Amino acid sequence: MQHLPTNLRLLMGAGLLILVLIGIGVYFQTEQSETDTIPKDGEIRNAVAPLQVDGIESQVKNGIHEPTGFIAGEGLSLVIAHCTACHSAKLVTQNRADREGWEKMIRWMQRTQNLWDLGEQEAAILDYLSENYAPVQTGRRPPLTNIDWYELKE
Amino acid sequence: MKKSFNRRKFIKNASLGSMAALLGAEIVYALPDGYTPLALQQNQDPGKLFGKHKEMRVLNDLPWNIEAQAHLLDDSVTPAAKMFIRNNGLIPEEINPETWTLTIKGESVPQEKTYSLETLKSQFPTHTYQLVLECGGNGRSEYYPPAKGNQWTIGAVSCASWTGIRLRDVLRDVGINEDAVYIGYYGADTHLSRDPDKNPISRGIPLNKAMEDQTLLAFAMNGEDIPVAHGHPLRLIASGFPASASGKWIHTLSIRNKIHDGEKMSPPSYSVPCEPVEPGIEVPNEDMCIIENMPVKSLITYPKSGALIGAGQPLSIRGHAWAGAKKVQTVDYSIDFGATWKSCSLQEPVNPFAWQRFEATISFPEKGYYEVWAKATDTDGISQPMLTPGWNPKGYLNNACHRIAIKIS
Structure with missing residues (x-):
């Protein structure tokens, strides 16, 4: 922000204040029906802290937590709460690593990306990730899969 | 109102109810102050948000990372609808080309100089080139052991028609010192954590790359304003390098007398082992070299x-x-x-x-x-x-x- 002139910063400050007020309004309005539920897939959320994750059991279908795409399992609520506060669940579900690899990612996020201390919940989070998103050995060049066959007419 | 102002506490309490009880553990956070709620973005369809083709594959939606499929890239000049998006942070929410400026600063300029976008467009000759942009991590999904990050398959590449001014023309107008070796960029995107003191990405290019004919400060793509997701109103184009060198939403360039040290400049980001290594091995940062030109x-x-x-x-x-x-x-x-x-x-x-x-x-x-x-x-x-x-x-x-x-x- 230092690069911006003071008047612009003031303007942005005022803009932010309005956004805050809108945010409060939105929050208040929706509070009755869905208290701080998990945001819609991809919705920009406030990266302040873990999200509250009540009632996720009803959102699990065929072993997948539908709003996030996470595999249902022990530790799911912790992973939703901590991981999706800043980034999409998709960033987790598209990656694969062993326990050490996931721990490295958490350390990197804590060192450089403002991730908070996960405290005693870290072990449960690492259990969940390393069990459900472990590396799969595919060989040096896997066969083509999921081919969508179609008649080609030239 | 109270609840919102006490949001942090509220979450903490709620979490204690739902999670700590689960584990009997105390929740510990180290939270930076100063976060503010931003407007909620309700429309999450990349077709509607960015005009992307319906077959584009969303790898990540916070931040947005979207790739094409091979058959979508058949056009000689890639249209915006089929161009991959690789974002490290959040797309700037307010962009005003009327007030947009570019500041050139750094150890290797005699004095800082600021140009309005209008001045850049009118004062320097414009050039148009068809230029490949390919993400350094394109193809990452095929490596084993897997590497962390967006699991690009083949679609993080494009060749659009870019119009802009040559970076070297601007550098000559500013006058840079003889010790200049690197150009670092700063963009207006926001860090995922919303920490205003953090840049999502601040990479750059060596001076010799900056001086090439096709290295542009671009303001148009395929004859129109650059789409917001691709860096409107001003971005760097350094084709041939990993596309992360082609910074988006650029407001500042820093002329450095050493390799730029912005976010994601230092290893392991956009770096590979200087010597070949066996798969899965730990490589110390000092044994990693910054990627320059992309391979065939x-x-x-x-x-x-x-x-x-x-x-x-x-x-x-x-x-x-x-x-x-x-x-x-x-x-x-x-x-x-x-x-x-x-x-x-x-x-x-x-x-x-x-x-x-x-x-x-x-x-x-x-x-x-x-x-x-x-x-x-x-x-x-x-x-x-x-x-x-x-x-x-x-x-x-x-x-x-x-x-x-x-x-x-």
Whole structure:
């Protein structure tokens, strides 16, 4: 922000204040029906802290937590709460690593990306990730899969 | 109102109810102060948000990372609808070209200088080139052990028509010191944590790259304003380098007397082991080298993989090949997994750093399942590998041959 002139910063400050007020309004309005539920897939959320994750059991279908795409399992609520506060669940579900690899990612996020201390919940989070998103050995060049066959007419 | 102002406490309490009870653990956070709620973005369809083609694949939506599929990239000049998005942070929410400025600063300028966007557009000659942008991590998904990050397959590449002014013209106008070696950029995107003191990404290019004809400060793409997701109103284009060097929403350039040290400049980001390593090994940062030019590569963009054709029916294939700062010399195809290769016809690039069209007509000897593999070779005689190339910790530079499935019946 230092690069911006003071008047612009003031303007942005005022803009932010309005956004805050809108945010409060939105929050208040929706509070009755869905208290701080998990945001819609991809919705920009406030990266302040873990999200509250009540009632996720009803959102699990065929072993997948539908709003996030996470595999249902022990530790799911912790992973939703901590991981999706800043980034999409998709960033987790598209990656694969062993326990050490996931721990490295958490350390990197804590060192450089403002991730908070996960405290005693870290072990449960690492259990969940390393069990459900472990590396799969595919060989040096896997066969083509999921081919969508179609008649080609030239 | 109270609840919102006490949001942090509220969450903490709620979490204690739902999670801590689960584990009997106390929740510990170290939260930076100063976060503010931003407007909620309700429309999450990349088609509606960014005008992207419905077959574009969303890898990540916070931050947005979207890739094309091979058959979507058949156009000679990639339209915005089919261009991949690679964001490290959040797209700036308010962009005003009327008030946008570019500031040139750093150790290696005699004095800081600021230009309005309008001045840049009117004071310097404009140039238009078709330029390949490819994410350094394109192809990451094929490495094993897996590398963390967005698991790009093949679609993080584009060749659009970019219009802008030459970076070197601006640098000459500012006057840079003799000790200048690197240009670092700063953009208006926001860090995922919303920490205003953090840059999502601040990379750059060596001075010699900055001085090239095709290194642009671009303000238009395919003849129109650059789409917001691609860096409106001003971005750097340094084709041939990993696309992360081509910063978006640029407001500041820092002229450095050393390699720029912005976010994601230092290893392991956008770096590979200086010497080949065995897969999965830990590589110390001091043994990593920053990626400069991208390697030779090609894509079969027609037909789409999965074509069923009749026996005796010839098949026309086509695609694009590119080679970082070099030209592509030849493109060959194989229908027998590399046992034999035949030549494709290959066009010259319309300008340096543009991809080159290749074409071939294939006759299949008998019925059955085939894969058509394409292999480009650059002017130094270096070809694409058929297997994934040397493993590296962050999964960059996978230029393995592309292939499509064909069945003859």
